[in-house]
Amino acid sequence: MEASPLVLFFVGVVAVSVLIYVILDGADLGVGILFGTTRDEHERDQMIAAIAPFWDGNETWLIVVGTVLFAAFPAVYAVFLSAFYLPVVLLLVGLIFRGVAFEFRGRSDRLRPLWDRGFWLGSTAVAFVQGAAVGAMIQGIPVVNGQYSGGAFAWLAPFPVLCGIGLVIGYALLGASWLVLKSEDGLRERAYRLIPWLAGAMVVVLAVATGATLVVAERVASHLAGRSWGLVLPLVGVVAVLGIVLGARRRRDGMPFAMAALFFLMAFLTLAVLFWPYMIPYALTITDTAAPEPSLDFLFWGTVVILPVIFAYTIAVYWIFRGKLQRGYR
């Protein structure tokens, strides 16, 4: 069945929101992951300051994804959240701890270690379960009668775990790139030194994962056979990784983040080529899961009003807090 323009519109909304979420929140989650690599209070404060104005706005995009999925693709919402029951709990708990840590860590000396630990463990857990979910999707999600039919721990199989580790490293790389963009002196230098190592580790994990994909998900290979043009995307991704390392070597503050964003864009598009037209690989397609037209019609008007507002808000926050963080920035 051909997808209607309205359905494609909402596919676009979900896709764009996921992409923005991954790049923006990926960066601040990454800073949270790197937060655990230092004990220096001054550096930690700087790390928090580098993401404090942005993180909650970034998470708005995750809520947009969840909201639009439930309304426009209820079957995807239902299968995805039940397939990742425990990871979703971890994700929520991670996000809650991260969020309150921002507020509470400055308030209490006694409990500061608790909130600090909550901050980086929360960030790491959120990154890991997102990666594991992608891994489990590549493997394929078992569905019977429109409902998830697998086990509660499928996301802890070796391949999803590998993808989870990969995304933790990937987000850390985004975070380090964000830090060189926003910080100066010691922290910037440290972030610069981390970038090649993180990039190298990510390439290794990705290489292993790519090899493993052809083993664990034979459908991927047959899917790719008809879409060999899609191979151009990972190639651009490889170039982007080189760009990250090169930018770090030459100490160009903006380049690592731009290249890391490009890399994530390419990774996202690669997955899109692998999955299309499935929303839940390889069980439910876009048209299988789309809500009926009267629902989409009703939702459409709210979406065309609200999305520009969220865009404008996101841009405004990034514009207001542009440049290096300085004294008085917070």
Place this chain on the structure above:
Amino acid sequence: MDFDPVFLSRIQFAFVVTFHIIFPSYTIGLAAWLATLEGMALATGKPVYRRVFDFWLRVFAVSFGMGVVSGIVMAFQFGTNWSAMAERTGPIQGPLLAYESFTAFLLEASFLGVVLLGRARVPPALYLFACCMVALGTMASSFWIMCNNSWMQVPLGHTIVDGKVIPADWWTITTGPVVRWRWPHMLLGAFLTTAMTVVATGAWYTLRGMHRAEARVMLSWGLALAAVLIPVQIAVGHFTGDVVHTYQPAKFAAIEARWKTQQPASEVIIGIPDESAGRNLFALEVPRLGSFIASGTWDSREIGLDSIPAQDRPPVLVPFFGFRIMVGMGLAMLAVSWLGLVLRWRGTLETARWFLWAAFLSFPTGFVAVIAGWYTAEVGRQPWIVYGLLRTRDGVTPSLTTETVLMSFAVYVTVYLIVFGFGAHYIYRLLRDGPTPGDPVPRVTAGSRPMAFAGSAASTTGGDVKARE
């Protein structure tokens, strides 16, 4: 009752939603209260209104933050634990809840920031406008939630094609005969919740002999507001009951603990329903009153649970007591607010310590009423998750196991106790310290983070709070 995934999912949902509803029902009322105070400050030019405003703004900020955090968890519950329902009724519930999120986004992206941080940057009239918009926004948010829940209580405005639920008339879904009464009922509940905490806080300061001018504003306004709203709420509550009587006879019978169909029907004022025996122990009954309450005549025939097929009967204990606790709280609010106005009129309000104690202790009445009312509504709908359309046991996620729900439930309980324990403690400290003279204009903290704002202002009030940023 077995400890199966259905029962545990219900318990988990009840747990997270009970924590959640506390905060939005508080912030809806607080937002309206703040708009009122700001309007009074502008109209009269009296600085005391500004001081009271600045104080309640901090409570609002923490409460709003807590509501957002617990609301995000709610947004995922339908998918994780009730995926069969989500898949089947998503075409209706999805857009309604999406509009709720959209409303909240609009609010957070615009006027909330002005109210929290923009006092010094915008003209007073615009600031008042922003306060009003935040109040309207919180009400609009609750509207969508009530549309969604009302559709689950009494599904209207849809058709079923090939077993799929398809919205047929959004107008009926959003303004139908059920939501039309239930939304105002919830709004009034939220206003009363706030009014009673304002009264109680004012009474607390008066008892401790502190913040006298501010306490006077809180007592006067809170008491007057509650005194006016509670009769309205009793009337709206009555019509909400009519809706239940018309559309959900099983729930109505459960609330009344009416085991057998009666004509004329008596009213069980209080008693202990014995579900296994199908009768009431120690019941205090008034003949014919049941008919009058239900239908407005003294001899109407009222349906009892024996007329409802066994597999469609709701539990009785929770709706029966939930309803009576809600009504009891309403009567307590009525007594406190009217008595308080009489005392104020005689000029003895601030010296009648017995009354001030009663007013102080009525702090939680609104919260208890809201939660008890929701328990009545939700448990009374059982065994349906969407009344008459989908049974609760058919709505649960089919792949769930008892162990996984136990795990998630344990995690939620732990995290909620830590996080909301801190939040409640924080609000308690704000309330205890009260308005401080010469509140500084809060520093501009990063982003639109309500709790950060509350903290930066609260940290000037001393205690063991420290501003370290």
